[in-house]
Amino acid sequence: MRLRPPAWSSCWLAVLCLLSTMLAGCEQNAGCSLVMVTQVPIQFRNRLPTVEVNINGHAARMVLDTGSNRSLVSEPAKQRLGLVEDQRFMTAIIGVAVTTMKVDVTVDSMMIGAAPLSVDRIMVGAVPLGAMADGLLGMDVLREFDLDIDVPKRLLSLYRVRQCETADPPWDEPAVPIRGITTQFGRLGMPLELDGVEAAAVIDTGAAFTTIGQRMAQRLGLTEQKLADDQVGNIHGVGASSSRIYIHQFQSIRIGPLMERNVRLPVLMVDPQRLPNGNPVNENLIGQDVLGNRRIWFSFKTDRVAISLREGDQLAKQ
Numbered sequence: 001m002r003l004r005p006p007a008w009s010s011c012w013l014a015v016l017c018l019l020s021t022m023l024a025g026c027e028q029n030a031g032c033s034l035v036m037v038t039q040v041p042i043q044f045r046n047r048l049p050t051v052e053v054n055i056n057g058h059a060a061r062m063v064l065d066t067g068s069n070r071s072l073v074s075e076p077a078k079q080r081l082g083l084v085e086d087q088r089f090m091t092a093i094i095g096v097a098v099t100t101m102k103v104d105v106t107v108d109s110m111m112i113g114a115a116p117l118s119v120d121r122i123m124v125g126a127v128p129l130g131a132m133a134d135g136l137l138g139m140d141v142l143r144e145f146d147l148d149i150d151v152p153k154r155l156l157s158l159y160r161v162r163q164c165e166t167a168d169p170p171w172d173e174p175a176v177p178i179r180g181i182t183t184q185f186g187r188l189g190m191p192l193e194l195d196g197v198e199a200a201a202v203i204d205t206g207a208a209f210t211t212i213g214q215r216m217a218q219r220l221g222l223t224e225q226k227l228a229d230d231q232v233g234n235i236h237g238v239g240a241s242s243s244r245i246y247i248h249q250f251q252s253i254r255i256g257p258l259m260e261r262n263v264r265l266p267v268l269m270v271d272p273q274r275l276p277n278g279n280p281v282n283e284n285l286i287g288q289d290v291l292g293n294r295r296i297w298f299s300f301k302t303d304r305v306a307i308s309l310r311e312g313d314q315l316a317k318q
Contacts, residue, residue: 056109063127063137066187069186122135258314
């Protein structure tokens with residue numbers, strides 16, 4: 001399937017608006033214009049995409065992290081950038097198996113490329129081990145734009161949000177739209193099916209690997225006893241914590257329409273952290289092993305996601 005931009009040109013749209021005495025329709029379609037705000041290069045560090053931002057006039061490199069609902073800077077970056085704590089604000093940082101409280105720091109100005117960002121304070125926390133970055137650029141910033149994350153070309157393009165039915169990605173290449181996108185605590189989730197069991201998973205560009213959480217594992221009938229013969233490793237999160245994971249082989253996985261068989265995925269067998277409202281955090285994550293070498297259209301405000309196809313991809317009906 002090929003997704004293409006809206007067929008109407010801006011000139012033709014302008015003529016329609018001038019002829020119409022009812023401005024409502026024109027105003028709605030005017031919001032469909034594709035307007036790029038800025039474009040910046042992506043650098044990969046230890047499998048994670050990073051971009052350069054400017055904080056208070058100083059350059060900082062941050063992980064492009066759609067799995068984090070808030071942006072943060074590391075403690076060393078806080079010191080280097082001269083950021084001052086604001087004792088009025090503390091933020092709970094929900095990491096792997098642990099929640100920590102940190103005082104926020106004030107930000108006078110923050111930009112990505114040519115785009116000023118509406119940020120006046122930011123969290124302080126630990127960046128995932130090996131990320132080699134000053135912080136995380138999360139959904140509190142990214143949600144204000146439509147994102148074109150072009151991994152093959154190593155480019156991030158930010159567009160003005162288009163609130164219209166025809167807001168397809170600006171691509172002329174094979175891609176699939178993802179149906180059933182949901183919003184979960186400031187993050188976007190997509191349908192996941194593992195060995196025939198359906199669930200949802202957070203689209204997490206800041207995760208190196210697709211990871212299955214404890215609740216999903218339990219639905220699949222997996223216990224630590226049944227996983228005992230699997231390879232064991234550790235996963236590190238933003239809360240400066242780590243936890244054991246099991247590398248388990250599954251018969252099939254479907255993410256949106258993308259199908260793959262005989263896959264080995266990390267399984268996290270710890271009690272999920274809780275949100276302030278008491279609901280458990282969704283710990284099923286779609287990481288760079290699936291998203292890498294693809295182009296992703298990501299629009300939080302319109303619940304739209306599209307993913308380019310790689311050679312050999314198998315597709316299922318959505």
